[in-house]
């Protein structure tokens with residue numbers, strides 16, 4: 001005997017919880033299954049842009065009452081070993097959250113039925129339904145299980161080319177009194193340091209008394225030694241404490257330009273990291289996770305119970321309009337920067353104008369893109385669906 005629902009979401013991160021919440025608002029009976037129990041740790045710096053707050057319609061006062069919500073108003077950037085540029089916006093332009101708190105808050109807020117602590121082990125198609133783990137069934141399966149999502153594995157890739165992953169390592173811990181005294185990172189001013197070969201960047205980010213240090217690269221070779229060198233440099237210049245309380249943890253994910261994954265099929269859609277949607281220049285993945293969750297929910301509602309591939313295809317169109325066309329070859333075939341481009345890049349990264357208007361405003365903050373607003377569901381939409 002299986003437990004049936006209108007939509008089964010695999011993964012309760014920001015993509016899954018956002019999509020589940022929207023589908024619940026439209027009157028669907030939704031189950032989210034996740035292998036973790038929440039709160040759970042997620043390797044992430046926890047930087048969110050204002051559009052995330054807006055798209056999620058986050059009640060900031062409620063959220064920050066008992067959770068970390070760090071305001072960011074400036075940035076300190078440099079190429080490792082190069083000149084430091086400080087850009088002060090004079091007002092909040094981003095926020096810092098802790099993923100263990102943020103993800104749990106969104107998941108509980110979604111109103112979906114939760115099946116936590118159970119990994120997806122089997123996915124079968126029987127008749128028009130998806131059967132997961134032999135006990136949950138639904139005509140609609142949403143793959144939101146992050147980079148290693150089992151639904152993405154089942155859908156496969158559009159072209160059998162190697163996936164070029166963003167590899168990253170991170171540490172987050174609460175500083176004790178001594179560590180706080182040694183840490184010169186200001187909470188409202190995260191620090192970003194580009195690798196000399198421009199294949200990635202490191203960060204140190206203080207959220208109240210929590211310190212997050214990490215480094216991500218579009219080249220996973222020797223990531224641990226890049227991280228160790230980065231920490232030594234920060235400690236040498238007295239930016240972070242001499243002793244760090246945790247061990248670095250790593251994770252990989254795909255940026256939108258490099259993801260060859262299939263995004264949908266009959267009765268199934270991928271969202272967030274499962275689809276490989278992070279912004280290529282910054283690696284920001286929470287915003288695309290939230291936006292894709294909302295887009296997928298809109299397409300599902302408009303499909304009015306007919307989840308054939310043709311009816312869901314609009315999801316891919318909407319992603320293309322929002323994030324641009326995928327050009328999978330560009331990075332995959334040219335992962336290295338010629339010397340001349342590296343020199344030019346380093347020179348530009350020491351110029352205030354370039355850092356402010358291109359690196360921060362465009363690549364990291366996406367200020368040219370308005371927040372994604374979900375479609376309004378009418379009472380009739382909801383009545384049609386149940």
Ligand SMILES: Cc1cc2nc3c(=O)[nH]c(=O)nc-3n(C[C@H](O)[C@H](O)[C@H](O)COP(=O)(O)OP(=O)(O)OC[C@H]3O[C@@H](n4cnc5c(N)ncnc54)[C@H](O)[C@@H]3O)c2cc1C
Nearest residue numbers: 011013014015035045046047120145146168272273285286
């Ligand atoms: C080091 C690092 C730093 C980052 N920093 C930032 C940042 O500061 N800002 C930003 O916007 N983005 C950042 N990102 C990217 C961001 O973390 C992801 O893009 C984002 O978490 C994607 O959300 P998601 O909901 O798609 O997936 P996830 O948050 O990964 O959630 C997937 C969920 O699926 C569950 N799951 C996985 N497999 C299974 C299974 N077999 N069965 C059941 N459940 C399963 C997992 O337990 C998890 O809860 C960073 C990434 C890394 C690696």
